[in-house]
Amino acid sequence: xxxxxxxxxxxxxxxxxxxxxxxxxxxxxxxxxxxxxxxxxxxxxxxxxxxxxxxxxxxxxxxxxxxxxxxxxxxxxxxxxxxxxxxxxxxxxxxxxxxxxxxxxxxxxxxxxxxxxxxxxxxxxxxxxxxxxxxxxxxxxxxxxxxxxxxxxxxxxxxxxxxxxxxxxxxxxxxxxxxxxxxxxxxxxxxxxxxxxxxxxxxxxxxxxxxxxxxxxxxxxxxxxxxxxxxxxxxxxxxxxxxxxxxxxxxxxxxxxxxxxxxxxxxxxxxxxxxxxxxxxxxxxxxxxxxxxxxxxxxxxxxxxxxxxxxxxxxxxxxxxxxxxxxxxxxxxxxxxxxxxxxxxxxxxxxxxxxxxxxxxxxxxxxxxxxxxxxxxxxxxxxxxxxxxxxxxxxxxxxxxxxxxxxxxxxxxxxxxxxxxxxxxxxxxxxxxxxxxxxxxxxxxxxxxxxxxxxxxxxxxxxxxxxxxxxxxxxxxxxxxxxxxxxxxxxxxxxxxxxxxxxxx
Amino acid sequence: xxxxxxxxxxxxxxxxxxxxxxxxxxxxxxxxxxxxxxxxxxxxxxxxxxxxxxxxxxxxxxxxxxxxxxxxxxxxxxxxxxxxxxxxxxxxxxxxxxxxxxxxxxxxxxxxxxxxxxxxxxxxxxxxxxxxxxxxxxxxxxxxxxxxxxxxxxxxxxxxxxxx
Numbered sequence: 001x002x003x004x005x006x007x008x009x010x011x012x013x014x015x016x017x018x019x020x021x022x023x024x025x026x027x028x029x030x031x032x033x034x035x036x037x038x039x040x041x042x043x044x045x046x047x048x049x050x051x052x053x054x055x056x057x058x059x060x061x062x063x064x065x066x067x068x069x070x071x072x073x074x075x076x077x078x079x080x081x082x083x084x085x086x087x088x089x090x091x092x093x094x095x096x097x098x099x100x101x102x103x104x105x106x107x108x109x110x111x112x113x114x115x116x117x118x119x120x121x122x123x124x125x126x127x128x129x130x131x132x133x134x135x136x137x138x139x140x141x142x143x144x145x146x147x148x149x150x151x152x153x154x155x156x157x158x159x160x161x162x163x164x165x166x167x168x169x170x171x172x173x174x175x176x177x178x179x180x181x182x183x184x185x186x187x188x189x190x191x192x193x194x195x196x197x198x199x200x201x202x203x204x205x206x207x208x209x210x211x212x213x214x215x216x217x218x219x220x221x222x223x224x225x226x227x228x229x230x231x232x233x234x235x236x237x238x239x240x241x242x243x244x245x246x247x248x249x250x251x252x253x254x255x256x257x258x259x260x261x262x263x264x265x266x267x268x269x270x271x272x273x274x275x276x277x278x279x280x281x282x283x284x285x286x287x288x289x290x291x292x293x294x295x296x297x298x299x300x301x302x303x304x305x306x307x308x309x310x311x312x313x314x315x316x317x318x319x320x321x322x323x324x325x326x327x328x329x330x331x332x333x334x335x336x337x338x339x340x341x342x343x344x345x346x347x348x349x350x351x352x353x354x355x356x357x358x359x360x361x362x363x364x365x366x367x368x369x370x371x372x373x374x375x376x377x378x379x380x381x382x383x384x385x386x387x388x389x390x391x392x393x394x395x396x397x398x399x400x401x402x403x404x405x406x407x408x409x410x411x412x413x414x415x416x417x418x419x420x421x422x423x424x425x426x427x428x429x430x431x432x433x434x435x436x437x438x439x440x441x442x443x444x445x446x447x448x449x450x451x452x453x454x455x456x457x458x459x460x461x462x463x464x465x466x467x468x469x470x471x472x473x474x475x476x477x478x479x480x481x482x483x484x485x486x487x488x489x490x491x492x493x494x495x496x497x498x499x500x501x502x503x504x505x
Numbered sequence: 506x507x508x509x510x511x512x513x514x515x516x517x518x519x520x521x522x523x524x525x526x527x528x529x530x531x532x533x534x535x536x537x538x539x540x541x542x543x544x545x546x547x548x549x550x551x552x553x554x555x556x557x558x559x560x561x562x563x564x565x566x567x568x569x570x571x572x573x574x575x576x577x578x579x580x581x582x583x584x585x586x587x588x589x590x591x592x593x594x595x596x597x598x599x600x601x602x603x604x605x606x607x608x609x610x611x612x613x614x615x616x617x618x619x620x621x622x623x624x625x626x627x628x629x630x631x632x633x634x635x636x637x638x639x640x641x642x643x644x645x646x647x648x649x650x651x652x653x654x655x656x657x658x659x660x661x662x663x664x665x666x667x668x669x
Binding site: 459 | 506508510512517519521524525527529532534536538540546548557558559560561562566567568569570571572573574575577603604605606630635636638
């Protein structure tokens, strides 16, 4: 008879650590948090029933230290570890180290992680499983004739890519057969100069693709399901910033076929727990497997809100040995959800990372508004970690309702002390092309190449307000906006209700 | 009562009457701000009120109006300029990194003529590469770091001779 873990260690920080901690608390599980010295008073650190310091700020000396984390788990008696996303979440060595030390890794096996992390091996395995791949070479090409042959089979336009690296170097789009030779030679030269390796290969070039991913979930009793799609085409420099579900591009029939393909991928990888299968969808309705992410993803909340589930709690239950909860067996999509990622980046200045202390923090609230945040008033944003502060997720009965609710929520969301992307996101979601669902991966470069934050329009009002604040500050001796403006951070205000010694039975 | 702030390198003067009526840089219009008992501030314009969020930390004041963010610094008495990061913006001939990081690539060399918004240096910080651009026209007269070096926020990355 399976039993829920009594103690789980959350091997992460910020918003995802908070998310996992909430799921643990929902299940009545005692929680252990880990923190670097930079995170001593972080929201996630103080939410744990116990917390263990694991090193100085640099991730290589703290959150990426497998030994220190395993040691912390053993010291506190944690039976399982949830890795979150990023850091060690997709590191097969970490998954293996947990297993070797008798600790349950809340995620798939080290073998599944390793397989799907190897882009070449996983493509071969998926091809054998009958999953559609982007047509092209399986390995690098040597003779121009090979390129000609594969290009003819795949159909133009095609893409020449460098094998040794990315970032657009050694890449050429070829529209016609006559241009192929020049493109291959040019790509080779560029690749040689950028990576010291002129090996290139060829793939079909998908024009105006949409990035559609499917959430999959598998238990250790043989059941694998998909929980529908997420559309992640709004990206800036290949970083997702807005995600939504359902995708406006999918018909019920296409959704069914892609969902089945996602399940086939998970089964071919012998997968357990939560994962995401990524596809590229071309305008003609053909889809191709891109890769699989063997972890819970940043954008999982939109799936949770549309399907009506707690994915992270289910991850923990599955890892404890329970079969999948019955309501996962017959999932349905209801309404529409959108997520905006809030980054500590100066959207008005080339998205420069911003650091500093959060002086004022006010989350939007109201029906169907959810905020997954790793910060609060008084939090220090430092250079050491990924600049994601929080995620704002809204649900609506229809896509238009969700959109309107998101714009309203973004306008309500106030963070002062650092630069962030909230206003930029409001403009993105309000854009007519977003409203009409024209969300291809070139949405940002096409529509937001030159975004202006409108700083000059209201600068006089801002100055006036600053002066009034100074005038009143002198009288009251308080800095900031009302009682919330206290600059000294009080960690007791962020823990929430607690009792000494209380935890899981 | 006069309050001074530096915004994007420029000194701004706010004359305040009754702690609520503001005139900026001797301009024609009066802006009315209400500081309510709960600490929230409101712009009052033609009988309509709009909230404005303000927070202060030391000599820096942060403001949010409709999601647009402002950062003002109080001038220091001695120099008339300001300390810290935003003080660097006052002098476009000195280009600073916004935070400590690693110099990934120098895009210009000594003697190069640069235009506003031209890419000068790529600095890696917070796991991302950031392009540092010029804010004025000029000729590169000094480059104080080499590729691969760690940079701080106090030493200019690049110094320009203003063009004439």
